[in-house]
Amino acid sequence: EVQLVESGGGLVQPGGSLRLSCAASGFNFNEFWMSWVRQAPGKGLELVASMMQDGTEKYYVDSVRGRFTISRDNAKNSLYLQMNSLRAEDTAVYYCARGPLGVVVITTAYWYYDFWGRGTLVAVSS
Amino acid sequence: SSELTQDPDVSVALGQTVRITCQGDSLSTKYASWYQQKPGQAPVLVIYGKNNRPSGIPDRFSGSSSGNTGSLTITGAQAEDEADYYCNSRDTSGNHHAFGTGTKVTV
Numbered sequence: 001e002v003q004l005v006e007s008g009g010g011l012v013q014p015g016g017s018l019r020l021s022c023a024a025s026g027f028n029f030n031e032f033w034m035s036w037v038r039q040a041p042g043k044g045l046e047l048v049a050s051m052m053q054d055g056t057e058k059y060y061v062d063s064v065r066g067r068f069t070i071s072r073d074n075a076k077n078s079l080y081l082q083m084n085s086l087r088a089e090d091t092a093v094y095y096c097a098r099g100p101l102g103v104v105v106i107t108t109a110y111w112y113y114d115f116w117g118r119g120t121l122v123a124v125s126s
Numbered sequence: 127s128s129e130l131t132q133d134p135d136v137s138v139a140l141g142q143t144v145r146i147t148c149q150g151d152s153l154s155t156k157y158a159s160w161y162q163q164k165p166g167q168a169p170v171l172v173i174y175g176k177n178n179r180p181s182g183i184p185d186r187f188s189g190s191s192s193g194n195t196g197s198l199t200i201t202g203a204q205a206e207d208e209a210d211y212y213c214n215s216r217d218t219s220g221n222h223h224a225f226g227t228g229t230k231v232t233v
Contacts, residue, residue: 045163045212045214045228047223050223059222095169103175109157110158110159110215111216112174114180115171116169117168
């Protein structure tokens with residue numbers, strides 16, 4: 001059974017730092033892209049960062065680039081998100097998700113995130 | 127801002143059919159994936175690709191595409207289908223995966 005368990009969230013002051021962790025189990029972690037997706041209170045989903053299997057390719061949403069760093073330890077089946085210079089607008093539930101998984105053939109292209117953790121709440125407030 | 131636009135709210139009577147749409151330029155060449163999210167819970171993948179359902183997703187959920195619009199259809203909506211639904215796809219530049227604005231479905 002695939003499981004993703006986030007940890008590390010909490011209350012932090014503006015300008016502070018937090019490190020989120022995602023412990024993966026039930027699949028070959030080193031074979032999949034992994035991502036962090038967040039959801040601010042009462043708002044929609046936002047992809048924050050993604051990382052390729054071997055870490056050679058990373059993606060960040062513009063609003064966090066330069067402040068957040070995604071990383072992974074394939075030996076420990078773990079994904080991380082180092083969050084620095086936190087702002088009030090970073091307040092959200094942060095989900096760890098497996099993916100994007102992608103299929104690109106001649107006439108078909110699609111991507112998806114097939115498993116999600118339960119999330120960890122990050123609150124940035126003074 | 128999201129490049130994928132959804133209607134904010136949709137209502138459906140119990141047992142009836144509802145279609146949720148997702149509009150975006152990228153969808154003319156790419157299929158959307160769809161996620162169901164109930165209050166206080168993590169999103170769950172319900173449709174991906176042309177019309178693929180993960181294991182455990184009821185067959186009343188189906189996907190389709192036309193032009194720059196992707197659709198998720200619930201045929202015979204049940205009370206447990208009441209949730210927020212989000213689409214997702216890669217944007218036109220191919221560098222960014224965007225989620226739609228979300229649709230709240232009331233049964």
